[in-house]
Amino acid sequence: MLLFSVTENGALRKIKNMDFNDNKVFLIDDFKTIYLWFGSKASKKKKDLSVKRVEKLKNAREKSTEIKFLNQNQEYGSFLAIMEILKKGLKTDSTIERRPELQIEFEDTLELIELGIDPDFEAEITIAAHNLAQEKKPYEDLCKKLAEIQLKLLKDKDKISEKEIQKKTDDILKSSSTYEELCWLIAELSKLLGKK
Numbered sequence: 001m002l003l004f005s006v007t008e009n010g011a012l013r014k015i016k017n018m019d020f021n022d023n024k025v026f027l028i029d030d031f032k033t034i035y036l037w038f039g040s041k042a043s044k045k046k047k048d049l050s051v052k053r054v055e056k057l058k059n060a061r062e063k064s065t066e067i068k069f070l071n072q073n074q075e076y077g078s079f080l081a082i083m084e085i086l087k088k089g090l091k092t093d094s095t096i097e098r099r100p101e102l103q104i105e106f107e108d109t110l111e112l113i114e115l116g117i118d119p120d121f122e123a124e125i126t127i128a129a130h131n132l133a134q135e136k137k138p139y140e141d142l143c144k145k146l147a148e149i150q151l152k153l154l155k156d157k158d159k160i161s162e163k164e165i166q167k168k169t170d171d172i173l174k175s176s177s178t179y180e181e182l183c184w185l186i187a188e189l190s191k192l193l194g195k196k
Helices: 044-059 077-088 106-114 121-134 139-154 162-174 179-195
Strands: 002-006 012-015 025-029 033-038 066-071
Touching: 002 044, 025 044, 033 044, 044 066, 066 077, 106 121, 121 179, 139 162, 139 179
Parallel strands: 033 066
Antiparallel strands: 002 012, 002 025, 025 033
16 A cells, blocks of 8 residues: 655655645555545645546556545545554555465466376366466456356356446455456356356
């Protein structure tokens, strides 16, 4: 998560904590969501420039990013839960580790197949996930494909509406799944769906 104070001319100044002063505008970037917090006395110019800045940030990203606008004393949802943390500041302790990301071990699987070992269920998924990743489909398309497969596993495919697919897609977009994790899940659930 990155914290920024927005200056009067729209520039972003990296900061370690937020004082929630009513003359300020803050940008909080957690990569899946960008929060733009407006102090009640922040100037219109600063607000307008910060909105342009956040839209530019969103457009520069391949993955879908959600923008949430928050006004002082009208904060809501998950932002309320992190306000105290933002006041105290983010720790830059190097002992905090990022969660391990799934990596598709295609080369290892291919090596075993070349040695004459028949691919097991996991190897089949690895190959399918690798092939899907090579197609380089947009992240949002993968989220929608995963949503459709999950719903097919849960329901009769004739009873799945576009609205349900869109809601499930939005839920997946808000998750912290990497591109390769989506490919793996699609490959795995497709195999299970084929056996169903």
